[in-house]
Amino acid sequence: MEFDKFVKLKKLTALRLSYNQISLVESETSANRTFQKFVSLGLAQCNLSKFPNFLAKQDELELLDLHGNNIHGQVPKWVWNMSKESLKCIQLSNNFLTSLGQHPILLPWTNLAILDISSNNIQGSLPIPSSSTLQYSASNNSFIGKISELICNLSSLQVLDLSENNLSGPLPQCLHSFGDSLVLLNIQRNKFEGSIPQTWANGSKLMIINFSQNKFQGWLPRSLAKCITLKALDLSNNQFNDTFPSWLGGLPNLKILILRSNKFYGPIKIHSVNYEFPNLQIVDLSYNSFTGMLPVELFQNSNSSRSDRAYHLSYIQVNSSFVMKYSYQNIIFRCKYSFSMMMTNKGVDTIYENVQEIFTALDFSSNRFAGDIPVSIGNIKVLRLLNLSNNILTGHIPPTLGNLVELESLYLSQNKLVGEIPQQLTQLTFLESFNVSHNDLVGLIPQGKQFNTFENSSFEGNSKLCGKPLSKKCKYYEALPPLSSTSKKSHDSGSSLQFGWRIVMIGYGCGLLVGVTIGHIVIERKHDCLMKTFGVRQPVPRRKV
Template sequence: MASSLYHLKFVYLLSFLSTFHLIATRSFSSVRPLCRGDERSYLLQFKDSFVINKSSSSEPRAYPKVASWTLEGNNNDCCSWDGVECDEFTGHVIGLDLNSSCLYGSLNSTSSLFHLVHLQRLNLADNHFKYSQIPSTVSKLSKLTHLDLSASAFASQIPLEVSQLSQLSSLNLSGNAYLELKKPSLRSLVENLTCLEKLDLREVEIISMVPNILANSSSLTSLGLRDCGLYGEFPVGIFKLPNLRVLDMRQNEGLTGHLPNFQWSNTLEIMNLAVTSFSGKLPTSIGKIGSLNTILIWGCNFSGFIPSSLGNLTRLNSLDLSFNTFEGRIPSSFGNLIQLSSLGLAGNKFTGPIPFELANLTQLTALSLVGNEFAGQIPSLIFNLTNLEFLALSSNYFSGTVEFDKFVKLKKLTALRLSYNQISLVESETSANRTFQKFVSLGLAQCNLSKFPDFLAKQDELELLDLHGNNIHGQVPEWVWNMSNESLKAVDLSDNFLTSLGQHPILLPWTDLAILDISSNNIQGSLPIPSSSTLQYHASNNSFIGKISELICNLSSLQVLDLSENNLSGPLPQCLHSFGDSLVVLDIRRNKLEGSIPQTWANGSKAMIIDFSQNKFQGWLPRSLAKCITLKALDLSNNQFNDTFPSWLGGLPNLKILILRSNKFYGPIKIHSVNYEFPNLQIVDLSYNSFTGMLPVELFQNSNSSRSDRAYHLSYIQVDSSFVMKYSYQNIIYRFKYSFSMMMTNKGVDTIYEKVQEIFTALDFSSNRFAGDIPVSIGNIKVLRLLNLSNNILTGQIPPTLGNLTELESLDLSQNKLVGEIPQQLTQLTFLESFNVSHNDLVGLIPQGKQFDTFQNSSFEGNSKLCGNPLSKKCKYYESLPHLPSTSEKSQDSGSILQFGWRTVMIGYGCGLLVGVTIGHIVIAKNPVWLMKTFGVRQPVPGRKV
């Protein structure tokens, strides 16, 4: 009995103790431990090392999380602070999430952050660390499993110590465009991080091949190496990684590769290879990757037909095959992709008909068929895609009359592109009184519109309006100036028949405008000024009159200003320096502007093309032009500048074109070649001025254009720029090409070059007062296409070295005082189409054969002692004997004599070969003194250069 009672008490005691333990445990776990005092101190020190700047974070909802880090009141527990995570048992800080916290300042190696050695997760993304380097002391955080420093303005080399964080499963350093990964290399970084599941290095400058070791990273689920400068063959084994779900290699243009045959189980969900050099065909086996929801391979080199198996990927949400060379028809199996919301097929060679099965894609919100070979009527199935928000059919061969009201039935449609087809867009008579959806983007270029569509009057959310190349005549309606005033970013009314802008305000009311193009109309009146936000303003080829308003100087971000071919007058605004370092193209040619050019340019100028030609500018050139170190082309022709040659431009490393034609420049041209002046000059036009002295061939002695090994490619001297326009529906990359145009005299005719090839090299020193000999060294400019030295006071002989100019197409030496014979070496110029040596004092036989058989009498007239074809005057034997040696012949010593001797042999051929040989032998061996006296040939003196 006692024993039994004891046992009962013991069981009761155990039950009591167990219950107590459970209650105690629950109580203990419900009370989180306070943070460690030393770690709280480290956090406060970290906070104090930065300032709060809201512009340091791009996220609209960003806020300073560290604002809650304070000891005031009862807030001394750092584990309760915003962004701080503590271990629930030990109280150590194990997580720090300061993403988008508006932090601004440098992060250095002594930061208290690196004393938080228990950290497992660290997120400092979307802050601004003043382009400081990632500190090497990051290696102290050896327990880190997640590190996110993305988009936080870090710079310089990623330290090797990052690779020592061996427990990392997620590493994100993306969005830091000034970060580098070279030493250590990408291979060195990843070979130690064997636990990596997610690696994101987008925009980090790596510039290497993709290491094969990544194909062994079996734990990888996400690999992001977008825009890293990668090149070479992409390891095909990466496609075989067993857990890979996201592959983003976009925008590595040097990266080559192909898609393998997918014969294994694959988990890939997102494949982004856009803007790479991947090529080949899409394998039929791609239809086996049923997990794919996104395929982005636009801007590659893929080709061939689209496999119908692509229609098996029923989970696809986004498919973009744009800008490849795919051909054939769209597979009807695309009708199976019922979850597809975005379909891009632009910029290929697809033909019709468009399969009716696409009508099944009722979830489609974005459809782009731009730039293909679709023809016929716009298919009616498109009007069944009722969820469409974006529809782009531009640059095809669609034809017929299209009623705008059909597109209005797509109630969600806000972006419509119909430009550059063969359609006629018509608007119903009642559209002016109807209520339409709010359009954001309308591309209606070359749609045979005869007037501004009336429905535009009620549009107040438009961001892009393109009416280029229609048949719109007369005055712009008044309501246009009240249309979408706060939203319009791009307006193109160019190439119509507009004559007036109506009662427009001088300062246009579109407050957020970036691009305005009203060029190629016949608009009269004063020049309108767009808003200060404008990046590009094109108003060329109109009839604008009067002065350029000073308001134009408010355009502080302007990149392109083209006011050419108008009737603008008066001086330039003195405030042009307000453009700062943004202006890339300034073209105001063919106006009536006058006065002096303001001292506009400052250090940091980005100007590449400046064209002041065909105005009435006077005075000296602004010396501040020497600060435009990016300048490619400068055209000052047909003005009244009165100055000496601008040798102070010689330090511009990129200057290729210098045109001073038809001004009042004067004096000798002095070039100091030791300072490497004009290193890239290839076109110089100094014609119709008053330059004196010797020909300035030194302009080309340092120039890369004189190198015969120069790469020949069919590109043009132009400005290539791009910028991203952020619209509400998408971001659009605008790629802008502005080709330099000029006028030069070629083959005796003033020729307008709408584009100038990079390989075109020309010298025009005509119509000046240059004197002396033509330098022998001009023959070193072997890529020269045009040489015009006419109408000067040049003397001496035509140097035979001109025969080295094997690319020469036009040679004009007329109206000088040149003497001697036309060198036989010029017959080597097989590309020569125009040749003029008229009105000189040349003598002897005109060279025969090859191109010389094509020249007319006019090429040689005014030289009374020239004879032979094409002139009617025939050469006599004695007339051809007095041969005056050229400068090059004098420098070749005995070789010159031998050359003369064999010339005598050839002359003697008509009298018999034996006589000819004898005469030649006598001239060489028996009477060298007579040779020297008669023909000016000097005998070589030992040890002396003659």
């Protein structure tokens, strides 16, 4: 469809052609034509390969949506002079832009509210929009260098997403001053270093903070406890050096706490009933140096222990809405920003682009936790993922883990666990991934249901385990359930009792052989009668599953 067809509509000020699977083309003579003054242009996903030339003469635009096209290369210089005083929303995301050209560090649109240049391949320094900006997204590009201190002027900012770039240097300390308006702060997957802002104000509206995969160091600021609306905090893959932030336990809405791959250390203790993490459901403490007992008290009062939660499909996200007052009408903008995270599942680092409200996971792996696995973990009945591998855990695997009826992944490998694998684990019908390798487990591996799907690697490194899928077959007495001891004396005599039973079995076998032989001689004449009366029943072969 040629855009020139709309030139004749002289009174047309708002044109929305987005998402109609059309290909909009511009004729060679359109640059010399006189177009009407548009206020709103929606040209998203119209297969545009460049910026339409007629935009250069538009000075009354308030909304321009070009996202999801095939626009390549550099942003034309004239874009920065387009509708300087009127433009309120410009969306250029999901194109193939590589450069903003000769742009000023402070962008010229004085009344801008929304700037979205995400998901391109833009290089160079990060532009700073005007102080009126409410939402600024420049994620998934190749911006480099430090963030200009001019960003401190964005006092009304609600959403700031600079994730997945090559930005570096220290983070401007002024970001904490955005707390009365900012709801999402996402700077993950950059090269920021130093400390994070040390002062966070009372009344902060922040709901999601993602500082993961940078080079931040030092202690966590205790003032983060003032962010009472916080839902998700991701500090993973940095170099923070601190004890466990139990002082965050008073945040009533905190659902996700991810501290993996840092330098956190020491035991985890909850010192007060006021710090009980009432809504925590995803905790990743892996690859740190935590010690002591497993911190199940994090979940004793959590809603994650309740199996009566409503099962509706919703995600952990930030909803930002505001009214945009245009010259022709008022429009309510509603934007949703979903929280994403990375966790190890099924042996692979998995990125969860959308995290369901009901998803519950514990990853305490690769620390120095010791002692028994608490029986009370079996009370977290909505748990989907449990990873306790690579610690110093001892004792038996609690049979109460069989209560985790929604569990999909269970990892207990590389500990010092003893005893048998509880038969109750066969009740976990959703279990897809299971690993108890490199412990001191003994006896018959449970058979049936999901256990028929697990490979040798799930059980290797336990020399006293036997049965499928291992090649080692169980001896008769190894497959028997353990005898219950009523006294210390009977417990100590277990080995001699086994030996005595062997003698009894040998004697029984010899007696049976002699008896059968003599009996055969005595009743030989009655053989036909006995065969007719009793017959012989062949054993039914067992079907292999």
